[in-house]
Amino acid sequence: MRKRLWAVSAAAVTSAGLFGVVVTAEAAPSVSATFTQSSVWDSGYGGRFALANTGDTASASWTVEFDLPSGTSVSSSWSSVMTKSGQHYKFTNTASNGKIKPGGTTGFGFNAAGLGLPSGCVVNGAPCGGGTPTTTPTTPTGTTSVTPTTTNTNNPSPGDTITVSTTAQLQAALGSVNPGQTIKLAAGTYRGAFLTSRAGTAAKPITLTGSGAILINDGPAGEPPACPAPTAGWDSGYGLWLYNAPYWNLSGFTVRESKKGIVADNSPHTMIDGVTVDHVDEEAVHFRKSSSDSLIRNSKISYTGLVQPGYGEGVYLGSAGSNWGCHGNSGGVDKADRIQVIGNHFGPYIAAEAIDVKEGTVNGLIKGNTFDGQGVTGENSADSWVDVKGIGYTIEGNTGTFTTPGTFANGYETHNPGTTPAFxxxxxxxxxxxxxxxGGVGQYAINISSVSKCKEQPNLVYASNTVTRAVKGLTNAAVTP
Structure with a gap:
């Protein structure tokens, strides 16, 4: 049986108090913290603390402490320094996010193994006020409260499963499916344009699944609109397109021989698990137009950019600033935030980066992936496994290799497009x-493009990273013990 993600019922969400724990320290500066779950699966969850300074003076540092019940532990964390003693956890700021100006905010996140929630919280020594509440808490004046983003995949009853075996049946199902239903693909090849604008909900996501099913879009066709949007007479050529369709779970099937593989536009909480995307003209998977709080894991991506190599990314998070006019639907920015890319296999012959993290996106996790860099083309400056232009990402536990042919400069790179002191x-x-x-070709495992532009929020390269067969070494930046 496929392992289910996001598996907490709405009732359990209420009873467990997942609406956010507001923590307020009374001493000036007044730092508050709000806990939320950004995602939930059957064996754990992703958690986040949003900290805000509601006082009149800047904070120089912060510390958040809490306990987890037996059977639950923190498996990874980001944007913080974690220490623990038994089931007691302490998170302190990094060098980049300790100072919070009056009215400013920052935060950190973690993944938990187990479903137990934090209790006994304190921030800067002040008690949280009773741990996790059982009802929606009242937010003190001036305290930032983060809306929980819990997702649920209760198995639908048999009557809620739509079984399809032809292109026409799949297209009809994509156009009429309701929250909580599952579209089950029979094994076989489906050729056509596959688009949905049907929205699931946190309590009732929509599932598309099918082992042995292959989706192929032979498009594009017709005159495209100025910005990509479903338009009569135009076939995007995307293998599967979620447009204004949040809370979809995709699993088991393959997308190939399409212009793009899977595109999520304004479709947050998209979960992709165990999907294969290969032999596509451009990028394989694109979380676009603020499709935040999404996840791709246990998937395989190879042979991208067959027509436009410079746009043949494996997973593309957000949009370049030059495209925000079309995709910047969150205050003019494409906020594809808090996306997790976990345990996937990338390559060979991904023509651009395996993962391209675009500017304006924040707080994602790239963990436990395998990168095979053979075949990267170097076109459009695509010459690394991962290019990070976003803010506050954690990149950990990944394994990357490179063998010829290909154009390869560094394993991981950062760039600073459109950087200003505030952004x-x-x-x-x-x-x-x-x-x-x-492979004796790449210069550095981790190349930091600029230190001066990141004085307030430096990039951190820990000594636990290792490199072999590098022309120059591990990194061009200072190494953190």
Missing amino acids: PNGCGNVWRDNKSDL
């Missing part, structure tokens, strides 16, 4: 426990 793209990211084999 430090390409800063505040963390690398740890990554293993890199540069």
Whole structure:
């Protein structure tokens, strides 16, 4: 049986108090913290604390402490320094996010193994006020409260499963499916345009699944609109397109021989698990137009960019600033935030980066992936496994290799497009426990493009990263013990 993600019922959400725990320290500066779950699966969850300074003076540092019940532990964390004693956890700021100006905010996140929630919280020594509440708490004046983003995949009853075996049946199901229903693909090849704008909900996501099913879109066709949007007479050529369709779970099937593989536009909480995407003209998977709080894991991506190599990314998070006019639907920015890319296999012959993290996106996790860099083309500056232009990403526990042919400069790179003091793209990211084999071709495992542009939020490269067969070494930046 496939392992289910996001598996907490709405009733359990209410009873467990997942609406956010507001923590307020009374001493000036007044730092508050709000806990939420950004995602939930059957054996754990992703958690986040949002900290805000509601006082009149800047905070120089912060510390958040809490306990987890027996059977639950923190498996990874980001944008913080974690220590623990038994079931007691302490998180302190990094060098980049300790200072919170009056009215400013910051935060950190973690993944938990187990479903137990934090209790006994304190921030800067002040008690949280009773741990996790059982009802929606009242937010004190001036305290930032983060809306929970819990997702649920209760198995639908048999009557809620729509079984399809032809292109026409699949297209009809994509156009009429309701929250909580599952579209089950029979094994076989489906050729056509596959688009949905049907929305699931946190309590009742929509599932598309099918082992042995292959989706192929032979498009594009017709005159495209100025910005990609479902338009009569135009076939995008996308293998599967979620448009204004949040809370979809995709699993088991393959997408190939399409212009793009899977595109999520304004479709947050998209979960992709165990999907294969290969032999596509451009990128394989694109989380676009603020499709935040999404996840791709246990999937295989190869042979991308067959027509436009410079746009043949494996997974593309957000959009370049030059495209925000079309895709910047969150205050003019494409906020594809808090996306997790976990345990996937990338390559060979991904023509651009395996993962391209675009400017304006924040707080994602790239963990436990395998990168085979053979076949990267170097076109459009695509010459690394991962290019990070976002802020506050954790890149950990990945394994990367490179063998010819291909154009390969560095394993991981950062860039700082459109950086201003208030918007430090390409800063505040963390690398740890990554293993890199540069094949005697790559210069550095981790190349930090600029230190000066990230003085307020420096990138951190930990000594736990390792490299072999590098022309120059592990990194061009200072190494953090």
